[in-house]
Amino acid sequence: MGDLLSQPGNRRARLRALLDAGEPVLAPGAYDALSARLVEQAGFDVVYMTGFGTTAGLLGRPDVGLLGGAEMAAHAGRLADAVDLPLIADADTGYGNPINVIRTIRDYERAGVAALHLEDQVMPKRCGHLAGKQVVPAGEMTAKIRAAVDARTDPDMLIIARTDAAAVDGLDAAIDRARRFADAGADLLFVEAPTSEAHIERVASELSGHRLVFNWAEGGRTPALSRERLAELGFALVLFPVGTLLAATAGMTELLARLRADGSxxxxxxxxxxxxxxxxxxxxxxxxxxxxxxxxxxxx
Known part of the structure; x- marks a missing residue:
């Protein structure tokens, strides 16, 4: 557990070893330090800092790019301090151009993050499962990935390249972008929000040979697949971003309704x-x- 005097060791190397083991690594989402501790106590090997949940928890607002890089990095540090698990964190668009990305990578490294993902949306971004997304030119995002790779001081820090182009320009464009991001040095590829199992299969087939991320967004636009099916398709990392947030919200809503009705x-x-x-x-x-x-x- 993430005790006050614990020495967690090299969590980045541990994450790489988990990904090398050949089975999908399950990463439940945490929106604050307490939910991160609950993920660890439940026996998972990895925890994921959700941008959607972070925005909801800190601001009580939807994920539409309202938080800045310093706020997100500081929050990642609180989660990393709370647990001994490798922390994967949402870094949105990198909060600017390639120069801004350099600072983002350094800030997230200092926060203790084991891996982060950058996306190719136009700022201000929005949740990948909400309508109205826009993406930057592929070359602009490729430069950001190159900057991220160059900026990391620990070679075990993983850079995940996410593309939201499927909802904007179609799946072919998203797959093409993912290939370009891999060529720029990304460690894992993340094609966000495919809307059918056939599309998921195409992503897995056409990007075979790369480490792939599947976003099991609870209630989102992507079909729910079993762990066994994701393993067959070759996905290396599975994110469950908002289940803890939704469960907590449902529980608090029920409690408050009972308190309102009964007076206690x-x-x-x-x-x-x-x-x-x-x-x-x-x-x-x-x-x-x-x-x-x-x-x-x-x-x-």
Missing amino acids: PAAMLERLGGLDAFAELAGIGEIRQLEDAYRNDEKG
């Missing part, structure tokens, strides 16, 4: 658990151990 949450307390149980989940045991360890020094 008493009817739900058994399901909610108590403060003591939550404090244990959040790591109060570790805090007590550290307090005991340092108490004698304080007395001296």
